[in-house]
Amino acid sequence: MPTPRKATHIFHAPLTRRALLAAGAAAVVAGSRPAAGQSPPSGQVEINGRTYDAYVPAAIKQGQDFHFTCEFDASWIVFKTYGIDLDLEDQIDLIGLDTSIEPYHQETARGVLIHGGDISQYYSGDYKENFLARTTGLAMRKVFEHHKLVVTPVKDQIGIEDALRRGELVWMKATVDFLDWVPATWITPSGREFPTVLGNDHALVVMGFNAEGVVIRDPLGPTTTNWERPYQYEVPWPTFLRVFAAQDFDGLAVARPQAVARRA
Incomplete structure (x- = not known):
């Protein structure tokens, strides 16, 4: 989801599209043998001159479907990587839209409050126009699970590292460009509350x-x-x-069912 500010100072060694495609074609994952002339430590992999403890090649989606569909665009990356073609309409049909209220926000003594639908179960808001429109991993997991993918919530660095070592991509909520944010609280019609951000809510994939x-x-x-x-x-x-x-540490490790079966 777009943000009015720009910050690339946190980014390190962005890859060109040619390098990204080459890395994806190589299908390098943790434990793979490095190319000739490369000698990273045991258990690590080298991609485009960078050494990683785990690296899961992920599909590239060139842009979002609409301004505020980032959750579905990020999940598209996971699905496409795992060989599943699923467009925006299919995902929306699976997650469902809570149209009981169009999200709006108020500045109060408690801070910013966003009043919206039940984002623990559905997507809430007009994804073409409303910058507050969003959902959570709690709701997104049923989209993944409908297609027999195995979902494990991840809440910390160890969980993310373990998932990537297993070859699983991690879908997560973040902020655009990992910029600072205005804290907010999302309040559902039933009164349930979720910590969130106001204007630069985003979703992406850890690979x-x-x-x-x-x-x-x-x-x-x-x-x-x-x-x-x-x-x-x-x-x-x-x-x-x-x-x-x-x-609120909203992340989902997503695995192919056959990968989980091999671990059993």
């Missing part, structure tokens, strides 16, 4: 990590708010975890 940070696959790409935004970039762990916390 790798090393000791320095994580590798992100972002469906947003270059836009008028940041023409330099790549589809893949790295974010240092401290910045990543701070933004992850702002969205």
